Amino acid sequence: MRMDKAQRYYLQRMGIDVYLERDAVSVQPVPVVAVDKHVTADTEAAWEVLRNEVAQCIKCELHKSRTQTVFGVGNQQANWLIIGEAPGAEEDRQGEPFVGRAGKLLNAMLQAVGLQRDEVYIANILKCRPPNNRDPRPDEVSACRNYLRRQIDLIQPHIILAVGRVAAQNLLQTETPIGRMRGQRYSYADTGIPVVVTYHPAYLLRSPREKRKAWQDLQLAMQIYKESL
Numbered sequence: 001m002r003m004d005k006a007q008r009y010y011l012q013r014m015g016i017d018v019y020l021e022r023d024a025v026s027v028q029p030v031p032v033v034a035v036d037k038h039v040t041a042d043t044e045a046a047w048e049v050l051r052n053e054v055a056q057c058i059k060c061e062l063h064k065s066r067t068q069t070v071f072g073v074g075n076q077q078a079n080w081l082i083i084g085e086a087p088g089a090e091e092d093r094q095g096e097p098f099v100g101r102a103g104k105l106l107n108a109m110l111q112a113v114g115l116q117r118d119e120v121y122i123a124n125i126l127k128c129r130p131p132n133n134r135d136p137r138p139d140e141v142s143a144c145r146n147y148l149r150r151q152i153d154l155i156q157p158h159i160i161l162a163v164g165r166v167a168a169q170n171l172l173q174t175e176t177p178i179g180r181m182r183g184q185r186y187s188y189a190d191t192g193i194p195v196v197v198t199y200h201p202a203y204l205l206r207s208p209r210e211k212r213k214a215w216q217d218l219q220l221a222m223q224i225y226k227e228s229l
């Protein structure tokens with residue numbers, strides 16, 4: 001199946017050789033934002049309450065060193081939810097997840113399967129930056145978990161893409177190495193929402209040879225998503 005020009009362009013931006021063409025699925029436009037999701041005044045109010053709670057949160061030590069909380073960004077009616085680990089230095093400064101070089105690569109990864117950044121919702125396991133980009137601690141993840149759960153309940157995505165080891169292991173409550181979690185369909189908690197695991201773009205910037213696997217993960221996620229429509 002041949003790629004179209006746009007897909008080829010975004011794969012090149014991801015840094016993936018076009019020899020992967022033989023593996024590609026066609027990128028047909030699919031609805032990625034649910035216009036029919038029921039948005040009520042209650043839903044809007046629930047988002048507002050949640051946003052304010054997170055902005056003022058002091059439930060773990062990370063509130064002491066943050067510049068600001070990083071709540072999440074994107075379309076609240078998105079069918080795709082992208083979940084990363086925690087804000088880094090740039091995210092902490094800008095108040096938005098996945099900015100900087102890793103954010104640009106994530107955008108290219110999404111575009112390679114026909115998704116625009118503003119059509120998905122992007123959030124993290126933690127809303128505050130761990131100092132020196134260390135891994136989140138279990139007590140921090142546990143303190144922050146309910147915020148993400150409430151975001152998921154409000155968005156009701158068709159699919160969750162868990163980006164990176166920390167996101168995948170915490171979402172799926174496992175210690176399985178990320179390399180063994182790829183290529184499979186999981187479900188998030190008791191919701192039945194499918195989860196697909198892929199590498200973090202920051203890791204892919206350090207290990208560009210793994211981009212091919214990330215591309216395969218994205219195609220798997222798109223296939224599962226299409227089945228959900």
Ligand code: SF4
Binds near residue numbers: 054062063126127
């Ligand atoms: S990381 Fe989460 S639980 Fe900890 S202070 Fe920030 S918002 Fe609160």
